[in-house]
Amino acid sequence: MSLHLSYRAAPGNPWFSWQYVRDNSDTILAALRDHTWLTARAVLIAAVVALPLAVAAYWFRSLAGPVLAVTGVLYTIPSLALFAFLGPYLGIGALTVLSVVVLYALLVIVRNALAGLNQVPPEVREAAEGMGYGRWARLFRIELPLALPGILTGLRLATVSTVALVTVGVVVGRGGLGQLIFAGFQNNFYKAEIMTGTVLCVLLALVLDLVLAGVGRLLTPWLRRRPA
Amino acid sequence: MNHIREAVVWLNDPLNWTNPGGILDRLGEHLTISALAVLLGCLVAWPIGLWLGHSGRGGGAVLLVSNVTLAVPTLALLTILPLTFLGFGRPAVVVALAVFAVPPLLANAYTGVRQADPEARDAARGMGLSGGQLLRRVELPLAVPYLAAGFRTAAVQVVATAALASFVNGGGLGQIIRAGFGLDIAAGGGQIIAGGVLVAGLALLVEAVLALVERVVTPRPLRRVRRVANWRAADATAGG
Numbered sequence: 001m002s003l004h005l006s007y008r009a010a011p012g013n014p015w016f017s018w019q020y021v022r023d024n025s026d027t028i029l030a031a032l033r034d035h036t037w038l039t040a041r042a043v044l045i046a047a048v049v050a051l052p053l054a055v056a057a058y059w060f061r062s063l064a065g066p067v068l069a070v071t072g073v074l075y076t077i078p079s080l081a082l083f084a085f086l087g088p089y090l091g092i093g094a095l096t097v098l099s100v101v102v103l104y105a106l107l108v109i110v111r112n113a114l115a116g117l118n119q120v121p122p123e124v125r126e127a128a129e130g131m132g133y134g135r136w137a138r139l140f141r142i143e144l145p146l147a148l149p150g151i152l153t154g155l156r157l158a159t160v161s162t163v164a165l166v167t168v169g170v171v172v173g174r175g176g177l178g179q180l181i182f183a184g185f186q187n188n189f190y191k192a193e194i195m196t197g198t199v200l201c202v203l204l205a206l207v208l209d210l211v212l213a214g215v216g217r218l219l220t221p222w223l224r225r226r227p228a
Numbered sequence: 229m230n231h232i233r234e235a236v237v238w239l240n241d242p243l244n245w246t247n248p249g250g251i252l253d254r255l256g257e258h259l260t261i262s263a264l265a266v267l268l269g270c271l272v273a274w275p276i277g278l279w280l281g282h283s284g285r286g287g288g289a290v291l292l293v294s295n296v297t298l299a300v301p302t303l304a305l306l307t308i309l310p311l312t313f314l315g316f317g318r319p320a321v322v323v324a325l326a327v328f329a330v331p332p333l334l335a336n337a338y339t340g341v342r343q344a345d346p347e348a349r350d351a352a353r354g355m356g357l358s359g360g361q362l363l364r365r366v367e368l369p370l371a372v373p374y375l376a377a378g379f380r381t382a383a384v385q386v387v388a389t390a391a392l393a394s395f396v397n398g399g400g401l402g403q404i405i406r407a408g409f410g411l412d413i414a415a416g417g418g419q420i421i422a423g424g425v426l427v428a429g430l431a432l433l434v435e436a437v438l439a440l441v442e443r444v445v446t447p448r449p450l451r452r453v454r455r456v457a458n459w460r461a462a463d464a465t466a467g468g
Contacts, residue, residue, distance in 0.1 A: 076435050077428045078388030083406045084424025088231045088417035092409075158300050167301040168392065171409055178303050185307040185396060194311075198304035205299035 014168075017192040024193075028180065032200055035176025039162050039208065044099055046105035048160060051151070053106075054113035055139065064114065071107040079104070079168050087172055097169035104165060105158035112157065116150015117143060149223065152216040158210050164203040177201045234418025235425065244422075250405070252424065257399035258430065262390045264322045266383050271327030274375070277337025281371070282363045290338045294331035302328065302389050306396045321398040328389050329382040336378025340371030372448045380438040387434045391427045401427045 021028065057064040082100045090096040120143050128142045145152075167178025175182065177197045184193030217224065238244055245251045280286035307329055308321040344367045352366045394402030404423035408416035 072265065073432070076384055076388070077390045078431050080388075080391040080394075080402050080405055081428035081431070082422045084408070084427070086419055087409065092413065157298070160295070164299060164301045167303045170395065172407065175303075176272050178301060181301070181303050181307055182395065184314050185338040189307070189311055191311060194304070194307050198301065198308065201301050201304065206457050209299075 003079070013189070013191050015191050015195050019027070020192040023131050028196060028200070031177050031180050031197070032144060032204070034174070034179075035163070035166055035201070035204060036095060036099065036175075038094065038166050038176055039159065039204070041106055042101040042162050042166075043155065043159050046102045046109055046153060047100075048156075050106050050109035050111055051104075054110050054117060055168065057110070057114050058117040058143075059135075062162060067140065068114070071110055075107050079165055080171065083171050092172045092174075094174050097174045098174050100168075101162050101165050108158040108161065109151070109154040112154025113151045116147030116153075119150060120146045123219060143204065145220075148220050151211065152219075156212045156216075159208045159212060160205045163201060163208065167201065229378070231417035231421050232372045235421035236346065236381070236418075238418045238422040240427070251401075251404070254401045254403055255426075255430070257461045258390055258401045261318065261325065261393060261398070261400055263323055264318075265325035265386045265390070266329050266379070268322060268326040269333050269386070270379070272326070273330045273333035274337050277334040278341055278363065278368065279370070281341025282359070282367060285336065285371040287342075290334055294335055297328060297331050300327075302392045303395055306393060306398065310396070318398070318401055321393045321396070325386050325389055325393070329386045332381040332385065333378045336374045336381070337371065340374025342379075343374070344370040370450075372452050373442075376442040376445050378444055380435070383438055384431055384435045388427075388431050395417070401430065 057067045079100060082103065083096065086099050087096050090099060111215065123148065124142060125138070128138045166176045167181065169175035169184040170178045173179075177200050180197030181194050181201075184190045184195075184197065187193060200209060244248070259334075279292070280290065299423045301326070305324040306321065309324045310316045311403055312320075314320040314323055341363070348370070349362065352362050359364065389403070391402035393400045396404040398404075401423060402425065407419055408418075408420035408423055411418070411419065413420070
């Protein structure tokens with residue numbers, strides 16, 4: 001009888017439980033903060049490195065081939081293998097996760113930024129040249145603004161995939177929300193913990209994507225469709 | 229550099245290859261899981277993609293599928309699916325990986341049919357081909373380069389993602405890396421790097437072999453198209 005009662009008193013293993021969220025709000029928020037912070041730093045670092053690379057590949061055509069080839073090969077290497085290559089040297093912790101994630105984000109941003117820059121119509125470039133724009137002025141005032149949609153696509157793709165990729169960091173104990181999912185798995189498949197981690201992860205990706213889309217809209221007013 | 233020497237030593241120990249749970253076992257698991265996942269992905273994604281492309285509808289849905297799967301962490305699917313009707317064990321792992329194979333397969337099947345020359349399509353219609361015949365005899369052959377490109381992207385992605393199955397003890401070469409990290413880096417550094425070499429090597433090998441296959445199955449006049457298809461495939465997917 002007592003066994004029966006204790007069974008009923010125990011919450012069982014529901015897919016979602018407010019009780020769990022309330023009782024563990026500290027852990028959950030810490031994981032969310034860690035995840036967001038890792039993602040933000042990764043995308044920022046990747047963007048700072050990737051944009052000059054893309055511009056270099058755009059200016060010097062001979063660089064474009066090697067840059068794309070290297071990014072292509074790196075892209076084929078599975079994330080866990082990258083963790084395995086960097087982990088023993090960078091140690092267990094955030095530095096390893098950040099390095100791996102930055103590498104992948106870098107590839108996505110370089111490819112898309114280069115595609116965006118290559119889409120600048122040659123007539124526009126020639127017109128700017130004819131108006132006496134130098135190389136740098138042309139880059140900052142004509143080419144980069146026109147390549148913004150491509151760059152933003154790259155940033156958004158990089159952000160969304162980074163959010164998903166950070167979870168692989170559990171292999172070195174710093175997976176952000178992945179830590180929650182993995183703990184749920186280790187706690188004998190505690191569904192509420194797994195689902196909370198997963199839902200927050202997807203929501204984080206969605207929110208960051210929407211924020212970037214909003215920023216993109218603000219930055220490219222000329223692309224907004226005029227009311228008919 | 230010390231770890232690299234340890235990795236070479238680890239890889240040169242024949243027992244690490246032939247022991248139960250050694251490299252050969254893990255490689256077998258890895259390839260079996262990946263092959264099943266790609267097969268399942270093809271069975272689901274190709275008919276849908278071809279049909280959507282043929283009817284010219286659902287372009288938005290194809291895009292949505294690839295965007296949504298991009299945001300879902302592999303780890304989450306690997307831990308959630310065993311809790312559903314699939315049950316614990318290999319089926320859940322295979323389905324989880326197949327989910328990530330679907331977007332490139334679907335997107336390429338869709339684009340492949342859509343890009344078929346409208347004049348060829350009109351000519352076929354004028355010759356009295358029915359919708360099904362048009363798909364089978366005109367659009368499908370023209371879509372082959374795209375299908376091959378999608379297959380290659382999906383297969384490489386699945387082989388890469390299969391390494392993560394080790395998180396839920398699903399087998400595969402990832403187990404070697406996980407076991408190395410479990411040992412602590414000072415002791416397992418060599419094994420970790422050796423595992424990384426195996427996982428990365430397998431992914432690159434699959435990529436190279438399938439690139440060759442893709443070239444062989446693509447008719448010569450369509451080879452220019454193939455390159456474009458590759459680019460699209462690379463752009464359609466990210467992460468893993």
